Amino acid sequence: MTETPPRKVRVALVFGGRSGEHAISAATAAGVMRAIDRDTYDVLPVGITREGQWVLAPDDPARWELAAGRLPEVTTDAGPALASLGEAGPVDVVFPLLHGPYGEDGTIQGLLELAGVRYVGAGVLASAVGMDKHYMKLVFAGHGLPVGPYVVVLPRAWEQDPSAVVDRVQAELRFPVYVKPARAGSSLGVTRVEDLTGLADAIEEARAHDPKVLVEQALVGREIECAVLGGRAGGPTRASVPGEIVVDHDAADFYDFEAKYLSDSQARTQAPADLPDDVAERVRALAVQAFEAIGGEGLSRVDVFVAPDGDVVINEINTMPGFTPISMYSKMWEASGLAYTDLVGELIQLALERPVGLR
Structure with a gap:
């Protein structure tokens, strides 16, 4: 008698969405589509249009990648419309590759909690706190x-x-300051303001993305990032080696949207970042503390400033950071010895071993 091979774990990759980071979400999905172990996982791509329509999307990474002069977009003609995720068949785990509001902010996480479906990444509260830079800072300060x-x-x-x-x-x-939407990412709507004359226009620019705005005093120092990964089987939270994005300040004032995604020369x-060992360990320790302060699960990227004297200040946490093979999150883990394909599998396994419901 021929044995039936075990069913593969079915993973729904949900991407696109209603936020201004729609195209970046699609590019993230493209990276995961290419890297995921097809011998282990059955992949179900689910796109969400800018208007909120869910569609069964093509399993075609090239369609969703960023390209010169083109930002990918999920539209209603991408595939059959879905009234619910269940219409696409059984799903073991959802990988919500959504950035920004209506995805990274606890909204889809709440939907999946109601449905009793396991998913990758932070829960409802941690996602909401991580999205809102105001409450994020309050939680950090409270800890x-x-x-x-x-x-x-x-x-x-x-x-x-x-x-x-x-x-x-x-x-x-004190000026200069950075004016930014309180609940957005990918540097959308962010302006560096050198003096009082540019402040009102910068606030209006940020309000085009979010009616709630944050004005942050510019800090002197290097912008350093650290990738965080939840622990397996109750083990400790893990932190990667720190990384650094070095901006060509002759080409860009700061690491804005264009420097991040549209230019090969600005950054x-x-x-690992070139840091003294004690400073690198301080960055890693603070990244873990920030992750645990908001109740993080799965993955996060923590961004900090390192002052010339080695002092470290937390800027923000991203509970669903950019996740392409060339994104800082994956590159920091690669430099730490965890390849991109293995990282994708690790996140799925973390989600599968996590119980549904209150935890």
Whole structure:
């Protein structure tokens, strides 16, 4: 009698979405499609259009990759419409490769919790806290972790009295400052402001992406990143070697959207970062503490500033960072000895061994 081979674990890759990071999400999905072990996993690509329609998307990485002059987009003609994930058949685990609001912020995580479906990455609360830079900083500070000076600009405050907001920024922060949407990523809507004259326009630019805005005092130092991975079978949280994105400041003021995704010459990545051993260990320790402070699960990337004297300040945490083979998250783990394909498998296994429901 011929034995029936065991069924492969079915993984739904969910990507696209309603946020401004739609194209980056598609590119992330392309990287995972290419790398995932097809002998172990049955892949189900599910795209979400900018309007929120779910479709059964082509399993074609080339279609979803970033290309010169073209940003990939999930549209309704990409495949059959899905009224629910269940229409596509049984799913063992969801890999929500969504960046920004309506995906990385706890919304899809809540949907999957309600459905009792396992998924990769942070839960509802950790995703929501990690998405909102205001509450993220409050949680970090509440755990005694170092954060830089900032001012939150709430929608009503700006709409009712913008001059009072400007006065508050001037009183509480030193220029230059960075003005950014409170709940966005990929450097969308971020402006470096050198003096008071550019502040109002920068706030309006950020408000085009999110009505809630954060103004952060620019910190002197190097921007260093560290990749975090949850522990297996109750083991300790793991941190990669730190990495650094070195920006050509003659070509770009800072690591903006174009430097990240559209230019080959404005920045380069280095992993491991050239840091003294004690500073590197401080970065790794703070990355783990930040991950655990928000209740992280699965993966996160923690971004910090390292001052010339070696002092380290946390900038932010990303609970679903860019995840292509050339993204800093995967490159830092590769430099730590974990190849991209193995990293994808590790994240899926972490999700599979995690119980559904309250934990």
